[in-house]
Amino acid sequence: xxxxxxxxxxxxxxxxxxxxxxxxxxxxxxxxxxxxxxxxxxxxxxxxxxxxxxxxxxxxxxxxxxxxxxxxxxxxxxxxxxxxxxxxxxxxxxxxxxxxxxxxxxxxxxxxxxxxxxxxxxxxxxxxxxxxxxxxxxxxxxxxxxxxxxxxxxxxxxxxxxxxxxxxxxxxxxxxxxxxxxxxxxxxxxxxxxxxxxxxxxxxxxxxxxxxxxxxxxxxxxxxxxxxxxxxxxxxxxxxxxxxxxxxxxxxxxxxxxxxxxxxxxxxxxxxxxxxxxxxxxxxxxxxxxx
Amino acid sequence: xxxxxxxxxxxxxxxxxxxxxxxxxxxxxxxxxxxxxxxxxxxxxxxxxxxxxxxxxxxxxxxxxxxxxxxxxxxxxxxxxxxxxxxxxxxxxxxxxxxxxxxxxxxxxxxxxxxxxxxxxxxxxxxxxxxxxxxxxxxxxxxxxxxxxxxxxxxxxxxxxxxxxxxxxxxxxxxxxxxxxxxxxxxxxxxxxxxxxxxxxxxxxxxxxxxxxxxxxxxxxxxxxxxxxxxxxxxxxxxxxxxxxxxxxxxxxxxxxxxxxxxxxxxxxxxxxxxxxxxxxxxxxxxxxxxxxxxxxxxxxxxxxxxxxxxxxxxxxxxxxxxxxxxxxxxxxxxxxxxxxxxxxxxxxxxxxxxxxxxxxxxxxxxxxxxxxxxxx
Numbered sequence: 001x002x003x004x005x006x007x008x009x010x011x012x013x014x015x016x017x018x019x020x021x022x023x024x025x026x027x028x029x030x031x032x033x034x035x036x037x038x039x040x041x042x043x044x045x046x047x048x049x050x051x052x053x054x055x056x057x058x059x060x061x062x063x064x065x066x067x068x069x070x071x072x073x074x075x076x077x078x079x080x081x082x083x084x085x086x087x088x089x090x091x092x093x094x095x096x097x098x099x100x101x102x103x104x105x106x107x108x109x110x111x112x113x114x115x116x117x118x119x120x121x122x123x124x125x126x127x128x129x130x131x132x133x134x135x136x137x138x139x140x141x142x143x144x145x146x147x148x149x150x151x152x153x154x155x156x157x158x159x160x161x162x163x164x165x166x167x168x169x170x171x172x173x174x175x176x177x178x179x180x181x182x183x184x185x186x187x188x189x190x191x192x193x194x195x196x197x198x199x200x201x202x203x204x205x206x207x208x209x210x211x212x213x214x215x216x217x218x219x220x221x222x223x224x225x226x227x228x229x230x231x232x233x234x235x236x237x238x239x240x241x242x243x244x245x246x247x248x249x250x251x252x253x254x255x256x257x258x259x260x261x262x263x264x265x266x267x268x269x270x271x272x273x274x275x276x277x278x279x280x281x282x283x284x285x286x287x288x289x290x291x
Numbered sequence: 292x293x294x295x296x297x298x299x300x301x302x303x304x305x306x307x308x309x310x311x312x313x314x315x316x317x318x319x320x321x322x323x324x325x326x327x328x329x330x331x332x333x334x335x336x337x338x339x340x341x342x343x344x345x346x347x348x349x350x351x352x353x354x355x356x357x358x359x360x361x362x363x364x365x366x367x368x369x370x371x372x373x374x375x376x377x378x379x380x381x382x383x384x385x386x387x388x389x390x391x392x393x394x395x396x397x398x399x400x401x402x403x404x405x406x407x408x409x410x411x412x413x414x415x416x417x418x419x420x421x422x423x424x425x426x427x428x429x430x431x432x433x434x435x436x437x438x439x440x441x442x443x444x445x446x447x448x449x450x451x452x453x454x455x456x457x458x459x460x461x462x463x464x465x466x467x468x469x470x471x472x473x474x475x476x477x478x479x480x481x482x483x484x485x486x487x488x489x490x491x492x493x494x495x496x497x498x499x500x501x502x503x504x505x506x507x508x509x510x511x512x513x514x515x516x517x518x519x520x521x522x523x524x525x526x527x528x529x530x531x532x533x534x535x536x537x538x539x540x541x542x543x544x545x546x547x548x549x550x551x552x553x554x555x556x557x558x559x560x561x562x563x564x565x566x567x568x569x570x571x572x573x574x575x576x577x578x579x580x581x582x583x584x585x586x587x588x589x590x591x592x593x594x595x596x597x598x599x600x601x602x603x604x605x606x607x608x609x610x611x612x613x614x615x616x617x618x619x620x621x622x623x624x625x626x627x628x629x630x631x632x633x634x635x636x637x638x639x640x641x642x643x644x645x646x647x648x649x650x651x652x653x654x655x656x657x658x659x660x661x662x663x664x665x666x667x668x
């Protein structure tokens with residue numbers, strides 16, 4: 001019984017990490033950028049949910065739609081304003097810019113909303129359902145299902161559609177893709193939109209699980225999701241899901257042992273071990289560097 | 292017209308003048324060291340005198356101490372970012388290791404060495420010894436952490452290194468928070484923080500440490516080892532092909548960077564008086580990174596100026612303090628877009644070279660005049 005609850009908790013947390021990790025993996029896969037601002041996009045999404053439901057008193061469905069739309073727009077905007085001018089700059093410059101964007105969003109949110117946590121109202125009224133005498137958290141089940149659907153849709157999109165093909169081509173060789181008539185900028189923007197939309201969904205799921213929004217919530221969530229993406233092998237969609245679930249389970253497992261204060265350390269230790277043993281991650285491909 | 296002047300003005304700059312009439316005077320390395328030492332001592336003595344007679348208030352003095360600390364932090368991060376070309380995001384982690392170990396070392400040694408809190412205000416040989424040992428101990432502890440993280444991290448590149456150092460700093464923070472329950476006695480004080488640290492820093496000893504640190508980093512970067520580190524930054528594969536042991540030098544730069552971060556942390560503990568793990572989060576690392584990036588990656592002068600400026604500014608403009616972080620972020624993005632190498636790039640100021648120009652009659656502010664004089668001749 002408790003084991004089942006813990007399992008469900010792990011799956012729920014892991015699913016959220018997986019969704020966020022998917023966003024990291026896609027952006028990294030296409031322009032080799034560790035999008036530090038990704039976690040903060042989720043934070044903005046959570047605040048949008050809070051504004052729509054707690055401030056304006058509108059329906060949760062609208063909150064979901066607006067959060068996802070807001071995150072998508074924000075992601076594309078960030079790409080256009082901050083990253084696009086640096087497309088050909090050294091990697092370090094783009095990385096620092098990404099940190100700057102992340103820093104801006106965090107402190108901007110702190111300035112606008114204040115540093116204290118805002119309580120996001122519940123999206124659904126019933127919290128548990130009973131299956132065969134065992135009560136399960138409805139939030140957890142919704143989270144797991146949504147993540148599974150998103151992953152499948154994303155995988156189909158990348159593998160089967162023309163846009164997906166363009167994305168894969170750009171990620172393989174941007175110059176050659178341009179010569180083949182692919183609109184590189186549109187493709188990159190689309191990738192950002194897709195990744196940020198996933199972040200928006202992640203924001204809603206996170207608010208469902210923890211029902212609060214703080215300006216700095218994105219740092220830890222984002223970092224752990226990146227850890228998940230690296231664990232699974234960055235650039236790989238199934239890898240992100242596997243990594244996300246691994247991180248989620250590791251955290252829940254450590255907490256269940258009564259060592260919850262150490263859970264962050266355990267996740268990063270996991271990352272260091274994986275990077276030392278297999279730097280490409282579980283499902284990652286090795287890339288040879290050309291001189 | 293202008294071209295004409297430029298060509299005529301050339302012999303001033305080149306040493307081997309075709310006319311042979313003007314032999315360029317130079318200053319020997321020894322003299323340069325003496326000049327710099329005298330100037331540094333002068334600045335510190337004048338600063339201390341101004342504090343003693345009250346023209347710099349106690350509060351301003353403590354801000355100046357923080358300026359010194361952040362100069363060390365920025366310059367030490369610059370070793371890894373500007374000179375080595377990596378992006379560690381866990382500098383605050385090394386700072387906290389250095390700070391905690393230095394403070395704990397000094398607090399635990401006070402008893403056996405019969406030093407009281409009061410002695411630190413007056414200053415005795417024992418407190419000086421304790422101060423030096425504490426800082427070195429803090430630096431070494433941070434350097435060991437740098438070594439532990441550097442060996443796995445430096446096998447990776449760019450983003451991975453950034454994330455692994457960020458993760459490591461986070462591990463350090465969690466360890467500092469919870470180590471008391473593991474060791475079974477009060478070591479770091481957990482979330483409440485470590486209190487009762489004697490104020491073992493003052494203006495003079497802070498800036499003596501700053502000067503020594505800058506000198507050591509400068510000489511390292513001008514040596515064979517420094518050139519190897521720069522070669523790795525410019526092209527790692529080419530550096531390896533020319534026989535630079537890249538792993539060794541990357542680790543070296545990383546460890547030296549961590550060492551000085553630890554020294555800075557040791558000073559910080561003495562200056563602030565309270566250590567709490569929450570102070571050394573990701574935000575602190577970014578704050579230091581902003582200083583390095585803004586000043587110019589690879590420019591020591593740039594790091595010093597921006598560390599000074601960015602430490603004093605929020606203190607001077609209290610109203611600005613709320614917006615500080617947002618402004619930092621915007622500045623960071625704008626600098627990256629419009630001037631990716633930082634405001635000063637890799638320009639560095641050399642007192643010796645400057646004086647050499649002066650004694651040769653090349654006043655930087657009178658460039659035009661000098662050229663005109665030459666043209667008249």
